[in-house]
Amino acid sequence: MAITKLHDMHTRRRSRNVGLGLALGAFVVLLLGLTVVKVTVLDPSIAAQEAGY
Template sequence: MALRTEHEIHQRRRSRNVGLGLVLVCFVALVFALTVVKVQNGDTMEAYDHQPRVSVLPAEEAPAAAGETAEEASQ
């Protein structure tokens, strides 16, 4: 049985498939990288609202009462 040469359409199809495969691999790598970054930085985020959790933020000092100065409030 003799070996047949590959037809031109098969060569073109293979090159398109390789190109599309590379694009898909790059897309998957991008989604994976974004997921890793989001998981690493997401410990202070709520579920779906993407707002910082108040329970994790450092406590703020209460403002001094009206009419009091900072020295009077500390005494």
């Protein structure tokens, strides 16, 4: 037995879920980017000072 779309509600629900998924994915990418920037030290002199050299 095949599942068929019975109403326009299914299309609206799918588009809302896709939008929410994209927003959630963008949030995760933002957090990952902020984490990488915070952990990465670009200036070698600062890295040497933090390491105690």
